[in-house]
């Protein structure tokens with residue numbers, strides 16, 4: 638379905654981004670991988686699906702590096718048809734204890750980076766009259782949890798940015814939508830499982846159940862593969878008129 642298209646997925650060396658990159662590659666899209674840590678393993682996993690893969694290590698908190706990544710992607714594959722704004726970090730603390738530097742980093746990586754990639758990707762998408770922008774928000778783009786001020790503010794912000802992007806392009810072939818996962822067992826959440834296990838002096842497995850039990854009625858983690866399936870749907874012709882939605886995949890978290 639996506640043969641000949643190019644997808645740039647920020648933060649795709651790990652977790653949800655890698656799951657979405659693989660789902661898009663399985664549909665034939667060439668992939669630009671971005672993120673920290675080992676890139677060779679993720680690149681090989683994606684290339685095994687029979688598509689072309691390139692890597693750019695831009696730091697999503699730096700506008701200049703983001704501009705460089707967008708130029709690199711166009712030079713590699715012509716243009717970015719599918720932009721997945723996924724890179725994100727978390728920090729958990731009460732507001733009065735929240736380090737100002739962590740606030741700035743979360744807002745830069747989880748929100749401002751998507752403004753930069755979007756503004757730089759739109760002209761070529763508009764010229765081709767086809768494009769898909771998918772913002773990986775969170776249930777925390779729709780509801781709040783204590784001790785996650787920066788994350789909740791950034792995720793509510795990206796849901797807003799999604800709606801504006803969708804509206805500004807509503808009469809074109811460019812759509813923008815957000816995905817709002819509940820708990821997904823990636824390194825980002827494993828840190829919260831570890832903190833819970835240490836605080837309550839319980840095992841890793843018990844801590845996972847406590848975390849799920851607090852928020853997610855299904856008592857199941859959403860998987861990167863399931864989220865990849867939703868991203869593929871947003872890229873399909875059936876989603877041509879799906880514009881500006883924030884679609885939660887959260888085991889019932891937000892239904893409560």
Ligand code: NAD
Pocket residue numbers: 647648649650651652653654671672673674695696697698723724725726746747773774775776817818819820821822823824825826
């Ligand atoms: P993860 O830690 O597994 O992956 C994060 C990715 O972002 C990695 O590739 C990392 O290298 C990259 N990254 C981090 N800082 C970066 C920077 N400055 N520049 C470039 N890349 C950077 O986390 P994940 O759980 O897969 O999270 C991916 C997205 O999904 C995030 O936006 C997160 O907020 C969101 N999300 C996660 C969950 C969950 O339960 N795991 C739930 C809802 C939303």
